[in-house]
Amino acid sequence: MEYEPVIGLEVHAQLLTSSKIFCACSTAFGAPPNTNTCPVCLGMPGVLPVLNRKVVEFAVKMALATNCRINTYNRFARKNYFYPDLPKGYQISQYALPLAEDGHLIVETAAGKKRIGITRIHMEEDAGKLIHDEHNPYSYVDLNRTGVPLIEIVSEPDIHSAEEAAAYLRALHEILVYLGICDGNMEEGSFRCDANVSLRPKGQEAFGTRTELKNMNSFRNVQRALEYEIKRQEYILEGGGEIVQETRLWDDSQGVTNPMRGKEEAHDYRYFPDPDLVTVHIDETWIEEIRKTLPELPMARRERLQKEYGLPAYDAGVLTSSRALADYYEEAARLCGAPKIAANWVMGDLLKLLNEEGKTFDACPVGAASLARMIRLIEDGTISGKIAKELLQEMYAAGKEPEEIIAERGLVQITDEGALKAVIEEILAANPAQVAQYRAGKEKVFGFFVGQAMKATGGKANPRLLNDLLKRMLAP
Amino acid sequence: MKITQEEVRHVAHLARLEFPEDQIGKFTIQLNDILMYMEMLNALDTKGVEPMTHATVLYNAFRDDEVKPSLGEGESLANAPDPRGQFFRVPRVIE
Numbered sequence: 001m002e003y004e005p006v007i008g009l010e011v012h013a014q015l016l017t018s019s020k021i022f023c024a025c026s027t028a029f030g031a032p033p034n035t036n037t038c039p040v041c042l043g044m045p046g047v048l049p050v051l052n053r054k055v056v057e058f059a060v061k062m063a064l065a066t067n068c069r070i071n072t073y074n075r076f077a078r079k080n081y082f083y084p085d086l087p088k089g090y091q092i093s094q095y096a097l098p099l100a101e102d103g104h105l106i107v108e109t110a111a112g113k114k115r116i117g118i119t120r121i122h123m124e125e126d127a128g129k130l131i132h133d134e135h136n137p138y139s140y141v142d143l144n145r146t147g148v149p150l151i152e153i154v155s156e157p158d159i160h161s162a163e164e165a166a167a168y169l170r171a172l173h174e175i176l177v178y179l180g181i182c183d184g185n186m187e188e189g190s191f192r193c194d195a196n197v198s199l200r201p202k203g204q205e206a207f208g209t210r211t212e213l214k215n216m217n218s219f220r221n222v223q224r225a226l227e228y229e230i231k232r233q234e235y236i237l238e239g240g241g242e243i244v245q246e247t248r249l250w251d252d253s254q255g256v257t258n259p260m261r262g263k264e265e266a267h268d269y270r271y272f273p274d275p276d277l278v279t280v281h282i283d284e285t286w287i288e289e290i291r292k293t294l295p296e297l298p299m300a301r302r303e304r305l306q307k308e309y310g311l312p313a314y315d316a317g318v319l320t321s322s323r324a325l326a327d328y329y330e331e332a333a334r335l336c337g338a339p340k341i342a343a344n345w346v347m348g349d350l351l352k353l354l355n356e357e358g359k360t361f362d363a364c365p366v367g368a369a370s371l372a373r374m375i376r377l378i379e380d381g382t383i384s385g386k387i388a389k390e391l392l393q394e395m396y397a398a399g400k401e402p403e404e405i406i407a408e409r410g411l412v413q414i415t416d417e418g419a420l421k422a423v424i425e426e427i428l429a430a431n432p433a434q435v436a437q438y439r440a441g442k443e444k445v446f447g448f449f450v451g452q453a454m455k456a457t458g459g460k461a462n463p464r465l466l467n468d469l470l471k472r473m474l475a476p
Numbered sequence: 477m478k479i480t481q482e483e484v485r486h487v488a489h490l491a492r493l494e495f496p497e498d499q500i501g502k503f504t505i506q507l508n509d510i511l512m513y514m515e516m517l518n519a520l521d522t523k524g525v526e527p528m529t530h531a532t533v534l535y536n537a538f539r540d541d542e543v544k545p546s547l548g549e550g551e552s553l554a555n556a557p558d559p560r561g562q563f564f565r566v567p568r569v570i571e
Contacts, residue, residue, distance in 0.1 A: 017541045024544035033562040037552040053538035075529060082492060084566045131563070132570055139570075140563035143552070268490060273529035281535045 003199040003237065005230045006207055007159035008119075011172055012150050013182045014126065014190040015058045021125050021149035022049030022092065022277075029188050033142040041125075041147035043088035048276055051076075055149040056280060058181040059099050059123050060290045062151055065175050065297055066118050068103030070287055076123075076277045079269045084141050085127040095271040098122035099151075099280075106299065107171040109164055116168050117156030126150050157196070157207070162226035166219050169193055173219075174298045178323045186217050193222055198243070199233045208233075209243040213257060216250045225250040229257050301326055309339035318347050324361040325351075328368050335372030342375055349389060353396050365399045366392065374402040382406070384413050386459050415462045417469065420453075423461070424473055427452045439476045446470065478511035479504060 020027055023040035040047045063070050077095035103118035128143040153172060159165050173191055176182035183190050198210035213229055216222045228250075233243055248257040296304070298320050305316040305326075320326045329346045333339040350371065354364060374391060377383050383391065383406060394405050406412060414420055427449060428435055438445040449470050453461050484504045488495060495503070546552070553559040558566070 019541050019543045024539070024542060025546045026543045032549075034552045034564070035549060035562070036546050038546050042547075042552060050537060050539045052541050054541035056538070073535075080490070084564070084569060130569065132568055137568045138560075139566050139568045140560065141566055142563060268486075270490070275530060278530060278532060278537050279535045 001238070002202040003234055004202045004204075005160055005162075005226075006157045006198050006200060006210075007161075007165050007226065008157040008196045009155045009159065009165060009168060010194045010196075011153045011155075011169065012126075012192045012194075013062075013153065013172075013176050015055055015149040015151060015181055016183055017052055017054045017058070017149055019052060020147035021052050021055050021123070022147055025147065027148045031144055033140075034144060036144040037146070041087075042143060043086075049092065051277060051280070052149065055123055056099075056282070057290055058149075058179075059121060059151050060282065060287065061179050061181055061294060062153070062176065063100035063103065063121050064287070064291055064294060065179060066103040066105050066121070066153070066172075068100035068118060068121055070100045070282055071097055072283065073097060073279055073281055074099050074122075075279045076274045077271045078274045079271055081267075081269060083127070084139060085130050085143075085146070087128070087143060087146065091125060091127060092274055092277070093124035093152075093271075094122035096273075099282075105168065105171055105175075107164070107167045108299070109167045114164065114167075116158045116164075119154040119156050121151055121153050124150050124152060162223045162230065165195065165226055166223040169219055169222060171299075178295060178298055180295075180323075186219075189217075192217070195222065195226060195229075197226060197229050197233070199230065199237060208237075209245050211243065211245065211257075212247045214247060214249055214260065221250060221252055224255065225257060228255065232257065295323060298323075305330075309333060309343070311340065311343055315343050315347060318351075319343060322360065328361045328364065331368035332372045332375070335369055336375040336379070338375055338379060341379070342372070345371060345375060345392070349392050350396075353393065365397075366395050370395060370401055377402055377406070381415055381462060382413055383411055384459065384461070384463055386454075386463075387411050387413065390459075411460060413462045414457055414460050415465060417465065420457075420461055420465060420469055421473070423453055423456050424449075424466075424469055427456065428473065435474065438474055446474070449474070477504075478508050478515075 014027075017027060019025060020036075020041055023038050025036045025038050025041055028036065040049055060070060074094060074097045076092050078090040079093045079095070080090045082089055098120045100121045101119065103121070105116050105118060106113050107116060108114075126145050126148040128141055128146040131140040131142070133139065155168065159168060173184050176191070177184040185191065193216060195213040195216070196210045197213060198208040200206065200208045211229065211233070213225050216225045229248070236243060244259075247260040249260045250257050302313075302316045302320045305311050305319060306313060311319070319329045325346075329342065332346060333342040336342055350364070350366065354360065371392075374383075374388060374395065378385055378388050391402055391405055391411060394400065395402055398405070431449075431452070434445050434448055438449075450463075450466065453466055453470070481500055481504045484500055484507060488500075488503075553562070553564065556564050558564070
């Protein structure tokens with residue numbers, strides 16, 4: 001029988017605020033254990049949480065970017081369970097009346113564009129971190145992360161393959177980073193994903209029994225875990241077996257999913273509105289204020305770059321892979337007036353220089369305006385493209401302006417016909433054998449003369465002029 | 477009955493409470509009485525009345541995103557029954 005996978009994803013994204021969601025402790029990663037804590041996030045009796053306004057603003061940004069309806073009134077609820085990473089005995093989250101509902105995202109897959117529904121986006125606090133002692137019956141608790149703001153983004157079960165799931169996650173990740181509301185660092189847990197997976201016979205409407213997958217900390221692992229889990233369920237169903245509804249953990253080293261032990265008890269969170277936090281009222285004025293601060297989103301920008309600058313889809317994809325890169329490119333393209341040439345320099349030489357040092361365009365030592373001036377200097381014939389490659393390296397290393405280096409090193413292209421003629425005459429006189437070969441029809445030798453002339457001028461000969469002159473002077 | 481002994485046991489477990497078996501029966505009867513009392517309130521017509529979740533009409537109580545000093549070193553662990561180094565130590569929670 002042919003089965004269709006049905007996948008829904010839950011993404012937790014850490015918001016880039018300086019302080020926690022309900023108290024003024026720092027959210028900085030990597031502080032010594034339990035030093036970013038206070039009576040509020042430690043769950044001491046008698047304290048009151050107060051909501052960080054920026055958390056709401058960031059969450060609204062994501063809701064708008066994913067076409068959600070924002071609930072004018074939304075409120076926080078307590079999700080009750082006992083686990084040592086939660087000192088209060090409950091997590092403050094949202095349940096009924098979350099921040100936003102009914103959104104969608106368009107993602108690009110190998111098979112084309114696909115619409116994936118977003119059920120809801122809500123705000124909540126993160127839990128602490130547990131370190132388990134391998135040899136002794138203890139766990140160690142670090143509550144620095146307790147109370148760090150998260151948004152949870154829940155997708156509709158609209159995803160039908162591991163590849164689609166990965167495409168959806170990449171799109172979400174890209175938007176969060178573009179909006180500047182999440183650093184997207186998967187290793188540090190700023191972007192985490194759980195997946196619900198079930199299979200159903202193709203054509204059947206009703207869902208099969210699902211499992212929940214956790215512990216996948218990269219796009220690649222999400223895809224691998226889903227591929228494995230789909231095969232596992234298929235194998236069981238083919239053999240007439242039944243899927244057990246359970247939480248399974250991805251084991252990266254073995255490439256398998258295993259049932260999670262410990263929290264076996266069916267979840268019964270007894271959600272109720274948190275009386276410590278007043279309701280959040282997000283009116284149209286506030287929404288519009290936030291909407292105005294939204295940047296152009298990556299997919300729209302890719303399409304615009306193709307249309308406006310005539311760039312191929314691949315180039316537009318590379319140039320919009322980060323907001324800093326896209327901003328840099330557009331400024332350079334606008335200032336030099338040669339968008340395609342600018343694209344080649346940005347994607348080629350400059351990206352290579354940055355990659356070699358593991359830097360990004362936020363920290364590019366060559367400003368977009370300097371790159372644009374360098375391109376203008378090539379366009380107006382002052383320097384050759386070959387010289388420009390060296391020039392860019394020097395601009396990058398020394399942080400100098402192109403004109404400065406050109407003047408220092410005398411890199412101006414030789415466009416004076418008389419001067420170049422003199423150089424060529426010398427070369428022809430010194431190489432009579434090659435001249436004879438060329439005139440006898442061996443046109444390949446032409447490259448030899450170009451090379452000699454470039455060598456003699458230190459690469460400064462204007463290539464077009466050099467070609468013209470060589471052709472004329474070599475003619476029999 | 478509004479509530480069964482089984483439900484009482486379940487709720488007690490969720491709250492990590494343990495009772496002798498004879499008390500479960502007693503609590504079931506008492507909780508049932510309370511729930512029956514709630515039924516009286518259900519007789520009221522609340523059509524068109526928004527459910528009230530808070531005793532205040534205040535909304536949007538925010539703070540700005542500013543970091544303030546956390547508790548000093550060691551202070552966060554001052555009440556911990558079993559601190560180890562900079563950590564709270566607890567019985568291991570996974571196998």
